[in-house]
Amino acid sequence: MEQIIIRGxxxxxxxxxxxxxxxxxVTVISSDDSLTPELTNKSILxxxxxxxxxxxxxMKKWHFAGVGEATRGQSTKGRTAGSIGSQTPGRVFKGxxxxxxxxxxxxxxxxxxxxxxxxxxKEILVSGPVPGSRxxxxxxxxxx
Numbered sequence: 001m002e003q004i005i006i007r008g009x010x011x012x013x014x015x016x017x018x019x020x021x022x023x024x025x026v027t028v029i030s031s032d033d034s035l036t037p038e039l040t041n042k043s044i045l046x047x048x049x050x051x052x053x054x055x056x057x058x059m060k061k062w063h064f065a066g067v068g069e070a071t072r073g074q075s076t077k078g079r080t081a082g083s084i085g086s087q088t089p090g091r092v093f094k095g096x097x098x099x100x101x102x103x104x105x106x107x108x109x110x111x112x113x114x115x116x117x118x119x120x121x122k123e124i125l126v127s128g129p130v131p132g133s134r135x136x137x138x139x140x141x142x143x144x
Contacts, residue, residue: 003141004141004144005139005141006142007031007032007137008031008033008138008139009030009138010029010132010133010135010138011135012027013027013028014026014125016116025127026116026126026128027126027128027130028125029125029126029130029138030123030124031124036119039124039142040114041114042113042114042142043113044143045108045110045141046112046126046130046138046139046140046141047107047108047109047139048137049131049137050103050131050132051133053104054101055101055102056100056101057079058080058097058098059079061102062097064097067080067081081098081099112127114140
């Protein structure tokens with residue numbers, strides 16, 4: 001199976017209204033590469049850099065529930081991770097879910113399709129979400 005690689009820039013989210021009443025959420029991507037209408041309805045892999053969220057605690061990053069009750073003398077420990085290990089083996093295992101930087105990593109989204117191509121504006125309409133913020137660079141791998 002051959003792949004065509006298209007580099008582009010994520011512009012905005014939009015919607016397409018079909019004749020039967022269906023609404024398809026799409027992302028508009030601009031590209032300087034050569035675009036042909038034959039790429040419509042082809043499945044693609046989209047790779048981009050996700051939005052950075054800075055330093056995040058365990059409740060935001062890993063959806064922890066928090067420790068202890070909200071009342072009954074609870075002070076500043078409500079949003080902490082709690083215990084991170086025990087006396088045996090006397091260390092913290094690799095991969096332990098802890099607070100830290102969140103986002104700003106390379107993400108690949110599978111299962112998207114090219115819904116439409118505007119050759120005059122050099123824009124591609126892709127079904128569903130695309131990683132990254134507006135004006136961020138993305139790479140499309142078209143399965144031909």
